[in-house]
Amino acid sequence: MKQQIIVSGIGGQGVLFLTRVIAQAAVNRGTPVLTSETHGMAQRGGTVLSTIKIGNFASPLVRTGQADIGLLLWEANLPVHQSLLRENGVWIINSPVAGSGSRIDAAQIARELGNPVLSNLVLLGLAVQQQALFCSAEECAEAIKQLAPKKFIEQNLEAFQKGMNG
Amino acid sequence: MKKQNQLLMGNEAIGQGLIEAGCQVATAYPGTPSTEILQAVIDRQGQAVEPLHVEWSVNEKIAFEVALAASYTGKRSAAVMKQVGLNVAADPFMRTAYIGVKGGMLTIVADDPGPHSSQNEQDTRLFCLQGRVPVIDPCSPAEAKELIQPAFELSEKYELNIVLRPTTRICHSRQNVSVREPIKLNRQADFQRDPTRWAATPAFLPALHRALNDNLEKVALEPDWQPRLTVGNGDYPRTALVASGIAYSNLIDLLAELQLTQAIDLYQVLMPYPLSPDFTRTLHKKYDRLLILEETYPVIELQLAHPGSKGKQNGMVPREGELTPDVMHQVLADFLDLAPPAETPTERRGQRPSLCPGCPHRAAFYSIKKCFPQGIFPSDIGCYTLGMNLGAVNTVHCMGACISQGAGFYQAYHQDEQDCPTIVVTIGDSTFFHAGIPALINAVIQQTRMIIVILDNATTAMTGGQPVPHMGIAAGNKKTKAVAIEPLVKASGVVFIETCDPYDSERFDALLKRADSYIRSPEGGVAVLISRHGCVMDPAVRKTQDSHLVTILDSCIGCEKCTGAFECPALYMDRENHVAVVDQDRCIGCGTCIPVCPVNAIVRETKP
Ligand code: SF4
Numbered sequence: 210m211k212q213q214i215i216v217s218g219i220g221g222q223g224v225l226f227l228t229r230v231i232a233q234a235a236v237n238r239g240t241p242v243l244t245s246e247t248h249g250m251a252q253r254g255g256t257v258l259s260t261i262k263i264g265n266f267a268s269p270l271v272r273t274g275q276a277d278i279g280l281l282l283w284e285a286n287l288p289v290h291q292s293l294l295r296e297n298g299v300w301i302i303n304s305p306v307a308g309s310g311s312r313i314d315a316a317q318i319a320r321e322l323g324n325p326v327l328s329n330l331v332l333l334g335l336a337v338q339q340q341a342l343f344c345s346a347e348e349c350a351e352a353i354k355q356l357a358p359k360k361f362i363e364q365n366l367e368a369f370q371k372g373m374n375g
Numbered sequence: 376m377k378k379q380n381q382l383l384m385g386n387e388a389i390g391q392g393l394i395e396a397g398c399q400v401a402t403a404y405p406g407t408p409s410t411e412i413l414q415a416v417i418d419r420q421g422q423a424v425e426p427l428h429v430e431w432s433v434n435e436k437i438a439f440e441v442a443l444a445a446s447y448t449g450k451r452s453a454a455v456m457k458q459v460g461l462n463v464a465a466d467p468f469m470r471t472a473y474i475g476v477k478g479g480m481l482t483i484v485a486d487d488p489g490p491h492s493s494q495n496e497q498d499t500r501l502f503c504l505q506g507r508v509p510v511i512d513p514c515s516p517a518e519a520k521e522l523i524q525p526a527f528e529l530s531e532k533y534e535l536n537i538v539l540r541p542t543t544r545i546c547h548s549r550q551n552v553s554v555r556e557p558i559k560l561n562r563q564a565d566f567q568r569d570p571t572r573w574a575a576t577p578a579f580l581p582a583l584h585r586a587l588n589d590n591l592e593k594v595a596l597e598p599d600w601q602p603r604l605t606v607g608n609g610d611y612p613r614t615a616l617v618a619s620g621i622a623y624s625n626l627i628d629l630l631a632e633l634q635l636t637q638a639i640d641l642y643q644v645l646m647p648y649p650l651s652p653d654f655t656r657t658l659h660k661k662y663d664r665l666l667i668l669e670e671t672y673p674v675i676e677l678q679l680a681h682p683g684s685k686g687k688q689n690g691m692v693p694r695e696g697e698l699t700p701d702v703m704h705q706v707l708a709d710f711l712d713l714a715p716p717a718e719t720p721t722e723r724r725g726q727r728p729s730l731c732p733g734c735p736h737r738a739a740f741y742s743i744k745k746c747f748p749q750g751i752f753p754s755d756i757g758c759y760t761l762g763m764n765l766g767a768v769n770t771v772h773c774m775g776a777c778i779s780q781g782a783g784f785y786q787a788y789h790q791d792e793q794d795c796p797t798i799v800v801t802i803g804d805s806t807f808f809h810a811g812i813p814a815l816i817n818a819v820i821q822q823t824r825m826i827i828v829i830l831d832n833a834t835t836a837m838t839g840g841q842p843v844p845h846m847g848i849a850a851g852n853k854k855t856k857a858v859a860i861e862p863l864v865k866a867s868g869v870v871f872i873e874t875c876d877p878y879d880s881e882r883f884d885a886l887l888k889r890a891d892s893y894i895r896s897p898e899g900g901v902a903v904l905i906s907r908h909g910c911v912m913d914p915a916v917r918k919t920q921d922s923h924l925v926t927i928l929d930s931c932i933g934c935e936k937c938t939g940a941f942e943c944p945a946l947y948m949d950r951e952n953h954v955a956v957v958d959q960d961r962c963i964g965c966g967t968c969i970p971v972c973p974v975n976a977i978v979r980e981t982k983p
């Protein structure tokens with residue numbers, strides 16, 4: 210099984226954490242995984258992009274038109290990263306307004322949970338509910354438990370669950 | 376032996392590799408993309424089976440020299456830096472090639488093709504060719520880790536410093552990596568005095584240089600470090616692909632996608648310098664056409680000097696920027712006469728980065744720009760480079776350059792006897808310790824008149840909060856002696872020294888104006904203003920600082936000063952209603968935007 214995933218957002222939105230959760234789910238099932246991440250200056254509120262390649266790959270980078278699924282935390286990035294998605298690829302988008310792809314107002318849900326950063330896991334929840342990802346809800350929850358700081362595990366799982374409920 | 380699979384970032388894999396290989400002294404100065412390597416060593420210090428000293432050194436030259444002397448005692452050591460850090464460490468690095476090492480020594484230098492977070496995209500492999508230092512170019516996080524133990528062995532066999540050169544896409548890539556128990560070397564520090572070597576004067580250097588050249592010839596022929604060949608099926612006779620580093624990995628995936636796996640002879644070059652003469656001979660004999668893919672400069676290509684080679688020299692491969700899979704697709708299509716790739720859409724730029732909401736640097740820059748609209752603003756490397764967005768950063772060059780550049784501006788204007796614009800230099804605390812102090816002394820003794828604002832946020836913020844010398848904390852949160860900034864500035868001969876929290880804009884403005892009068896007075900010289908407020912990324916800082924509910928009243932006239940000139944990312948314009956809005960998800964309630972508004976439309980309530 211092979212899958213190419215991109216996660217797009219701006220610095221401070223938890224793109225890196227979301228990337229790690231998805232990659233960890235692959236490690237847990239013994240599948241090879243490669244990611245690439247944006248660090249440094251761009252993390253100060255600039256556009257950041259992670260790529261995740263599941264299965265037998267050598268390079269972590271995703272080429273134009275090759276991503277199977279895109280998780281978009283910052284809608285304004287859509288024109289920037291649109292071209293990475295393949296034809297019939299799936300966008301899962303954090304947005305309060307209607308439009309292309311599968312959308313959810315993840316920011317609002319996260320706000321209600323008391324932490325705007327949780328929109329990353331809300332979005333993951335929707336991706337799993339749409340069966341767009343290689344992994345199951347249980348596998349994601351397991352990875353979240355492994356990676357989240359202890360005192361935030363419950364809250365993180367709740368955000369994920371809220372996303373699953375759509 | 377316990378073997379385990381972990382998801383590790385390239386930098387973590389390298390850090391883990393250092394621990395497993397019995398490295399006993401690891402030093403670094405932080406810099407993207409290398410920073411997490413030493414952090415990974417710190418995080419894993421508990422796993423080390425032998426004593427392990429880890430330090431965030433004050434700069435890369437120091438990091439290199441500390442690791443070097445540790446190797447003289449027979450222990451394994453490593454110095455870690457980014458590519459431009461090697462420029463700072465160049466002096467000891469170049470001589471080390473001749474003098475050599477005892478215990479295995481690795482210099483890990485992370486390059487940044489692109490560049491993503493650097494002031495240039497120089498290629499450490501070319502630096503190594505000039506310095507005559509063997510260099511290893513891994514193609515993945517797992518390979519970077521696997522090569523550390525053999526690299527230490529190679530270093531010990533020939534008593535040479537060896538460079539491991541990962542690039543951003545290795546450093547910041549994650550992969551399942553197998554993890555092992557650290558080896559136990561049982562080495563006691565044992566420095567064998569040998570002045571003809573460790574203190575070699577020119578008389579001894581020709582012999583040392585000869586020995587180096589002999590060793591390099593042998594290193595080039597080491598069987599384990601020869602280029603690796605994947606034989607093709609003959610579809611492309613007398614043609615081969617040669618790649619190294621991440622370009623090799625990109626190529627593997629690209630060939631698979633184009634269903635060309637094993638259609639063509641493919642070489643991975645592990646050690647681009649010194650390049651194996653056997654390899655060069657084979658290539659000249661067996662192939663008429665070669666495509667060479669490497670980042671960032673044509674290091675393999677230059678050494679191969681193959682008449683049929685295509686690469687950066689003949690222009691088939693772009694000479695600048697990353698060799699992304701898209702770029703490589705085009706190159707491969709040109710080389711093999713394949714169908715050209717569908718046109719890649721013109722790259723669009725996303726959101727530009729900016730100083731964080733509530734960042735104390737923003738308040739300082741806003742005051743500086745407001746007080747001296749015509750000022751000249753040399754600045755430096757760090758988060759505060761983003762002061763550019765506020766128009767308060769005119770030059771950024773390399774670590775510490777801002778102070779000397781400020782002095783240079785002064786000398787050039789001053790000799791014209793015209794009214795010199797106020798020169799306001801901004802430098803971060805970590806950068807000040809790294810390379811600012813000699814420049815400050817120089818500015819003072821050359822009778823420069825300028826204002827230096829030391830942006831002291833008590834951390835190395837850009838790279839994720841490494842400790843700085845004046846905080847009294849060393850690697851791994853250990854307590855150490857603190858070296859304060861003020862006495863250092865005073866001892867450098869500065870008379871005007873003031874400290875102020877930039878959140879207090881009224882006082883900050885007043886001090887800037889006083890500093891300006893001082894530098895223009897007969898007895899004036901360098902004025903130093905320490906802008907002191909902790910980095911708001913530090914949760915401890917956030918806990919102690921007041922937070923208000925900041926909102927914008929209907930009286931807002933939509934002048935865009937707070938979103939434009941002040942540029943807090945937690946403020947945006949509601950274009951429909953022509954008013955500014957606070958994004959409560961991002962606002963930290965610092966209140967520094969309040970004095971910016973000309974009509975007092977920004978207001979605060981204290982949060983309960
Ligand atoms: S109070 Fe003003 S300056 Fe501070 S974070 Fe909020 S919007 Fe930005």
Ligand code: SF4
Binds near residue numbers: 974
């Ligand atoms: S500075 Fe004041 S008036 Fe101008 S846009 Fe901001 S809130 Fe409105």
